[in-house]
Amino acid sequence: MKTEIVAEIGSNWEGNISKANSLIKECKKAGANAVKFQMWRADDLYKKDNPNYKEISKSELTFEKAKKIKKICDDLKIEFFCSVFYPEAVEFLENLGVKRYKVASWTSKLGHKFAKETLEKKASTKKPMIVSMGMGGNIKLINKILRKNSVTMCYCISEYPLLFEKINWKKAITFNGFSDHTLGIIAPIVFTMLKKQSKAKKIIIEKHVKLKSSKGPDASTSIDTEQLSEMVSSIRLIEKVNL
Numbered sequence: 361m362k363t364e365i366v367a368e369i370g371s372n373w374e375g376n377i378s379k380a381n382s383l384i385k386e387c388k389k390a391g392a393n394a395v396k397f398q399m400w401r402a403d404d405l406y407k408k409d410n411p412n413y414k415e416i417s418k419s420e421l422t423f424e425k426a427k428k429i430k431k432i433c434d435d436l437k438i439e440f441f442c443s444v445f446y447p448e449a450v451e452f453l454e455n456l457g458v459k460r461y462k463v464a465s466w467t468s469k470l471g472h473k474f475a476k477e478t479l480e481k482k483a484s485t486k487k488p489m490i491v492s493m494g495m496g497g498n499i500k501l502i503n504k505i506l507r508k509n510s511v512t513m514c515y516c517i518s519e520y521p522l523l524f525e526k527i528n529w530k531k532a533i534t535f536n537g538f539s540d541h542t543l544g545i546i547a548p549i550v551f552t553m554l555k556k557q558s559k560a561k562k563i564i565i566e567k568h569v570k571l572k573s574s575k576g577p578d579a580s581t582s583i584d585t586e587q588l589s590e591m592v593s594s595i596r597l598i599e600k601v602n603l
Contacts, residue, residue, distance in 0.1 A: 494518035
């Protein structure tokens with residue numbers, strides 16, 4: 361079984377290229393296969409009276425910063441891709457040569473300003489998609505829009521943090537992806553073990569990752585890069601188990 365491990369950076373780079381560089385290097389060192397950022401415009405998604413607006417706005421991934429981060433990833437030989445929340449960003453990332461896209465739960469629910477338009481723009485690339493539907497949404501509509509794309513659906517519950525006890529493991533193992541919001545690294549390890557037992561050929565684990573010094577909205581529910589390294593090591597051992 362092959363397990364692909366995606367380090368979700370979210371807002372943990374705090375809009376700082378130097379911090380992004382450090383975080384990407386540590387994720388690569390820990391053994392992650394890819395780093396994922398979020399490409400949105402703060403004013404599209406949040407009101408300025410939101411208590412986290414300042415931090416959210418600070419970590420907005422502009423085209424200029426995305427270009428720099430893509431180069432850092434290319435130099436380190438780790439994949440860079442994004443959850444995208446407006447259609448122009450898809451066009452920009454196509455020019456950067458990204459290999460795939462993430463469809464966030466918020467987009468799957470069609471819960472933000474340009475959700476459907478962005479989803480259709482992603483679909484038009486015919487590239488692979490990782491899809492979370494942790495907020496619900498119309499699965500038939502999503503599958504119809506993405507009918508020409510290779511899609512990996514992720515088991516996901518959009519609670520931050522998610523209590524381990526809320527995971528429905530019987531349902532979770534019907535998915536080939538796991539977008540995890542629990543604290544710590546146990547849930548992804550359990551998912552990998554269960555998928556190994558079910559003889560899955562390929563799975564994707566997505567986990568929010570931070571530096572120990574990271575601050576901001578995502579930091580409290582993210583693992584640090586040392587924990588990421590422990591998680592990757594455990595998963596690689598599980599892959600080698602002969603059943």
